[in-house]
Each structure stands twice: as structure tokens, then as C-alpha cells.
Amino acid sequence: MALNNLSLLRPLLCHSVVRHFRAPLAVSSRVNVCPLLCPGTTRWPPAAAACTRLYATKKAKAKAKGQSGKVNINAALVEDIISLDEVKQDMAAILGALKDDFTRNLSIRTSPGALDHIVVTTQDGKFPLNQLGQISMKSPLFIMVNMSGFPEATAAAARSLRESSMNLNPEVDGTIIKVPVPKVTREHREGLVKLAKQFSNKAKETLRKVRSTAVTQVKKSKEGHSEDTLRLVEKQIQQMADSSAVDIDKLLAAKTKELLG
Numbered sequence: 083m084a085l086n087n088l089s090l091l092r093p094l095l096c097h098s099v100v101r102h103f104r105a106p107l108a109v110s111s112r113v114n115v116c117p118l119l120c121p122g123t124t125r126w127p128p129a130a131a132a133c134t135r136l137y138a139t140k141k142a143k144a145k146a147k148g149q150s151g152k153v154n155i156n157a158a159l160v161e162d163i164i165s166l167d168e169v170k171q172d173m174a175a176i177l178g179a180l181k182d183d184f185t186r187n188l189s190i191r192t193s194p195g196a197l198d199h200i201v202v203t204t205q206d207g208k209f210p211l212n213q214l215g216q217i218s219m220k221s222p223l224f225i226m227v228n229m230s231g232f233p234e235a236t237a238a239a240a241r242s243l244r245e246s247s248m249n250l251n252p253e254v255d256g257t258i259i260k261v262p263v264p265k266v267t268r269e270h271r272e273g274l275v276k277l278a279k280q281f282s283n284k285a286k287e288t289l290r291k292v293r294s295t296a297v298t299q300v301k302k303s304k305e306g307h308s309e310d311t312l313r314l315v316e317k318q319i320q321q322m323a324d325s326s327a328v329d330i331d332k333l334l335a336a337k338t339k340e341l342l343g
Contacts, residue, residue: 155318163303169296173326180285187247202242227259274341282334293323
């Protein structure tokens with residue numbers, strides 16, 4: 083009889099045990115689903131979004147993608163593929179040449195030094211104007227070049243002044259070159275800005291050629307190197323070119339601001 087009673091109680095006992103253990107587990111699992119519950123309570127916050135994943139904005143994603151996409155290869159480790167230092171120097175040389183072009187051809191200063199960049203082509207070669215003649219400023223609108231030291235170069239010097247981008251109309255009187263300085267008009271300034279853009283575009287074209295030549299050299303080094311390695315080197319070269327292009331744009335922006343006043 084006792085055994086019969088025990089068999090009748092067994093389902094009740096099992097049901098009670100299951101309920102005893104299931105309830106805490108259910109509460110525990112519910113509480114742990116979201117750690118951002120309201121302080122001091124197990125109630126859910128008013129906004130269900132508080133427990134959802136915080137999605138990054140497009141701007142943050144783009145920034146993260148740009149940072150993760152950058153490479154920085156140790157040049158010494160890929161010397162047998164290409165010299166990244168030489169590529170960097172070639173790109174830096176383009177930037178230096180652009181600075182020289184801006185200085186030599188886009189000056190609006192009215193001072194003796196404004197003609198220092200003029201290069202005179204003679205039978206003996208090319209020489210800066212200030213090495214062939216004595217340049218002096220007689221007035222804010224008049225510069226004189228004394229060519230008595232190299233009289234045979236007088237005509238060539240006058241031609242170089244006339245062909246410069248400074249809109250000059252020199253007059254030759256024996257070995258003296260008289261250079262009236264035209265008033266800098268808005269039209270002239272805008273013309274110099276256009277010339278600056280041409281110099282910048284030329285620099286970018288040269289930059290693309292340097293990048294293309296470097297990438298071609300990398301592609302020729304397939305033997306003994308993995309595709310991943312070559313791809314990283316190409317990406318490094320592209321980053322260097324992009325950085326140089328940004329520097330060119332900065333130089334152009336600064337020069338444009340200077341010319342327009």
C-alpha cells in the first residue's frame with residue numbers, strides 16, 4: 083500500500099521539482115539578456131533600443147574602413163620587389179618642382195627680387211637674370227636691368243623678360259633694359275590662378291606616371307612573392323600617390339589665395 087501511495091505522489095514531486103528549478107533559470111536568463119536594465123530593478127527600460135546593438139553611423143563606418151584599409155610596409159622588407167624610398171623621393175621631387183614653378187612664374191611682387199627667377203637662354207647655356215645683369219628698382223612701377231657686364235646677352239635677357247608670365251614689356255637702351263611694371267589688375271591675378279592650375283594638373287599627371295611605373299615594376303616581380311604581398315605593395319604605392327596629390331591641392335589652394343589677395 084505504501085508503494086502504491088509513493089507511485090501516486092511521484093508525478094507531483096517531479097512537477098514540483100521542475101517548477102522549483104525552472105523559475106530561477108527563466109528569471110536569470112531574462113535578466114541576463116540585457117545588462118542595461120534600469121538600476122535597482124529587473125524591469126525593462128522604456129526604450130527597447132537600449133538593449134539592442136548600437137549601429138555605427140555611416141561616417142564612423144567610413145572612418146573605420148579608411149583606418150583599417152591603410153598599410154605601412156617596411157621598405158627594407160620589399161627591396162627585392164621595389165625601392166619604396168626611391169618612389170617616395172620621385173613623388174617629393176614633383177612637389178618640389180611645382181613649388182619652383184609657382185615661385186618662378188607666378189610672382190606679383192614689384193621689387194628687384196621679382197625678376198630673380200627669370201632664366202636667360204644664351205649661346206653658352208641658361209643663366210638666371212640676376213647673374214647676368216644688375217637689377218635695381220627705380221620706382222614702384224619701374225625696374226632697370228644693367229647688362230654692361232654681359233652686353234652680348236642683352237637681347238636674350240629682354241626676350242626672356244617679354245616671354246615670362248609677368249606681362250612685361252621691356253625696352254632696350256644700349257646695355258640697359260628698362261622694365262615698366264604693369265599695375266596688377268584683377269584680370270591679371272585671375273590669369274595667374276589659371277596658370278597655377280595648369281602647373282598643378284601637370285604635376286598630377288607626372289605623379290600618375292610615377293605611380294604607374296612603380297606599379298608596373300611590382301607586377302613584374304611575381305616570381306618568389308605571394309599575390310597578397312604584391313597587392314599590399316601596390317596599395318602602399320597608391321597611398322603615397324594619394325598623399326602627394328593632396329599636397330599638390332594644398333599648394334594650389336595656398337597659391338590661389340595669395341594671387342587673388
